[in-house]
Amino acid sequence: MITPHEETRPHRVLHALEHSSSSVRLRAALEAGTTPDARFIGPLVERCAVEPEFPVREMLTWALTRHPAPLTVPVLVGEVRSRRPQARSQALHTLSKTADRSAWPVITPALLADPDDDVARSAWRAAVVLVPPGAERELAVLLATQLGRGTREVRLSLSRALIALGEPVLPVLDRATADPDPGVRAHALATERLWHDPDAGSEFAVEEAKRVVALGGEGPEGR
Structure with missing residues (x-):
């Protein structure tokens, strides 16, 4: 038997989600x-x-992950198509936490290139988690189109996403080190350095890559 308290609890929780106090x-x-x-x-x-x-x-994301994925994932996928950047970003972030690969079709090239940096970064992280086995190389190629984008924090997010894809990303990065855009080359070189030496530090890797590009080389031996 459901008590009156149990009946009102959901309403109380939902009302509290709108409270002025964080x-x-x-x-x-x-x-x-x-x-x-x-x-x-x-x-x-x-x-x-x-x-x-x-x-x-x-905490909202955690709460959603506590619910059955078959119920939450379709709602989150719909939210990824919202016009509101925060809605898209948070939905992608939550999808990455559910790790339910049924959401993979929502990861489109346009989403990976979203003009809002927060949305794009969330899309990159979600894509790496949701990518089906065997599609890592294809995803690496799409992510590589964003090399050279944004602030250091944005570039580092992309580097981490690329590195998380594993070895399929290495040929893609190698090609990008010869890109005519110096920003793309520097970012690709920095990502390669982080791949080979994760303890080198992101700041060092980025600055070293910029120095190599400025000198006109492609690596320590000028490849």
Whole structure:
């Protein structure tokens, strides 16, 4: 028998997700994940699109991953097509946490090149998690079209995504080191250095790659 308290709990949680206090919203997301309920899924996804606080967004994502993937993934895939950048970014971030490869078709070349850096970075991370076995080389080629893009943090995100694809990325990076765009060459060289020596440090790898490009070479031996 369902008690009146059990009937009102979902309504209380959903109401708290809209509270002006971030600590109240955080606790509501925690409760939604601790005791999953299919009625929470839509509101959790919608809150991800507008939530201003990072810790709350992370808890919202965790709460969604606590629900069955067959229920959450279709909603998240639909959200990836939203016009709101934060909605797209958070949906992709959550899909990467579910690791459900049924969402792979939503990873399109246009999404990987999204003009919003946060969306693109989320797409890169999600793509690496969701890519089907055997499609890593194809994904590496698509990701390589973004080499040279954005700030150091954006470039480092792309480098990490490429490295996570494993050995299929190496021929792609090798070709990119001969790109006519010096920014692309520098980024490809920096990524290669991080691949071979992850402990070298991203800042060193980037600066060293820029130095090599400025000198007109392609590597320590000028390849």
